[in-house]
Amino acid sequence: MHQLAQDESVRYPLAQHVLQKEIYVDDVQSGHDTVDGAIKIREDLIAALQSAGMCLRKWASNHPDLLVNIAQEHMSNSTILEVDNHDSIKTLVARLYDPLGFIVPVITTAKAILKDVWSVRIERTAGVSSPLEWDETLPLDLRERWNDYITRLPDVEAIQVPRWLMFNVAV
Template identity: 25%
Template sequence: MSPKDRMFQLIVWRENPSEKLQIYQLNTVTYGTATAPFLAIRSLHELGVRHKETHPLGAKVVCNDFCVDDMLTGADDADTLKEICVQVSDILSSGGLQLAKWYSNHPTLINGNETDKVLSFNDTDSTKTLGMRWTPKSDIFRYHLDSSFTDLSPTKRTVLSVTARMFDPLGLLSPISIKARILLRELWQNHLAWDETIPMQMHTRWERFKENLRNLDKVSIPRYTNSSKAKIQIHGFADASTTLMAAVYIYELIRMEK
């Protein structure tokens, strides 16, 4: 944090009520400030730019394959993937940053046969990324939603809370989540208060929706894998009704001849 701006990050503190209040000045950027997301990502990009000549593979990944503090990347072969890991670790270490965990679907990396001590791959069943669970060995995505919502009263506040918890950037759960969004829209149209019990007809629909959520753990989606040796065609479809509109894009991979 620039010294001239540190006076705006003051913390009033004391260990117990009998002590005098002390004022501390925070010298680092605080998570939660308006500029924090930009500065975090901009810092990563700056590290990538500084090392693009010495670490070209890692610099490209640092600049393009991060979503906040999660890195999602890959390669067509294990040797290239290992080199990416080494270069990315070197780049981030130069800025005082250390990646905490590595996961891979490649058997040699999962089993811990990597030769470089910088790399430490995790052989766990799954890891969470962008709202999903990824199982490296089987290379599939799964979803999990906290079941605590089952005991909540059916109100507009509850419907909004559960809908907001379904973080689904890829839209794979849209056939399920759209029902909750339609219900939430109708609750607003009926001018219901936040904690008012919803009408019986809507209550029945809400119970059916919750039943679908209880089976969310059974949904498994194979991870889409692209290759530099494949040609891609994109097919788009769209439709609409008085209730909603939808668009679907299908990626078709055509293997290229060697």
């Protein structure tokens, strides 16, 4: 996706940021302050991906104008997102409501550490190695990574995201 963003940055400049920063595995979650701006991003993104033979599916939006000209078979089961709607659109396996991906780095870091813990092998006897036992101490490098992660985790509480309430205030 990063290569596509770079290759198509001149023809589809609005897609570049989305392709580099707003994709989690195979899901795109993006937006804009205005409907017109979001439509322009949508058009650039669709065109950039089509240039590589790809097509976006599972479309959903909090505004119906963003879904105009999207084929019905490319829509999500829940196409219109509302602030008070209790339905959720599942992104990969995430159930956390983080539509802009602000806490993805926090989650990804924890998953990376966990993956590394699962892959640790300890030499037991005569060159035979096995995974860590449930209550075994982590190797020092993983302990340090985990402790650093836990130490910095409370900083997430400082993240504040102002909500758009579907109206603009004239200043």
